[in-house]
Amino acid sequence: MRIVLIICLLFSLAVSAAEIDDIDTISAQIEQALEIGDNKQQVENFISKTGWLYTYDDYSNRYQARPKDDTAKCKGRNFLLWLLYDCGIQIYLNFDQSGSYSGFSVEQTYSGL
Numbered sequence: 059m060r061i062v063l064i065i066c067l068l069f070s071l072a073v074s075a076a077e078i079d080d081i082d083t084i085s086a087q088i089e090q091a092l093e094i095g096d097n098k099q100q101v102e103n104f105i106s107k108t109g110w111l112y113t114y115d116d117y118s119n120r121y122q123a124r125p126k127d128d129t130a131k132c133k134g135r136n137f138l139l140w141l142l143y144d145c146g147i148q149i150y151l152n153f154d155q156s157g158s159y160s161g162f163s164v165e166q167t168y169s170g171l
Contacts, residue, residue, distance in 0.1 A: 081147060081164045084125070088151070088162050096159040101151055110149065121151040143170035 091104045098114075105112050105123055112123035125147055146167050154160045 081166050084147065084149060085162075085164050088149075088164075092151070092159055092162070094159060094161065098153065098157055098159075101153075101159050105151070112149075119153045119155070121149075123149040123151065125149075143168040 087108065088104075092101060101121060105121060108123075108125075110123040110125055112121050114121050146169070148165045148167060150163045150165075152160045152162065
């Protein structure tokens with residue numbers, strides 16, 4: 059029994075999940091497609107083309123989005139994290155008070171045990 063546990067532990071430290079579309083590539087997509095000062099329609103067209111799920115938060119003045127397959131797209135996940143936690147990528151596209159695009163942030167979050 060101990061041998062099986064040790065083998066599982068070593069395997070969990072050695073195996074990493076595939077990186078299909080991580081936070082770095084998402085950030086690069088946004089930087090390439092959008093410029094500071096773009097209007098909401100331009101940003102919404104970009105989000106629609108990517109296929110991300112999104113909503114607009116009036117209180118925070120930003121689009122909140124996530125890739126459809128966010129659990130398969132996290133960076134640096136080893137086997138142990140894959141077993142115990144669900145990973146998600148959150149994308150925030152911010153606007154200033156005049157309604158112009160003002161920047162973005164991309165976060166990788168974990169939830170689970």
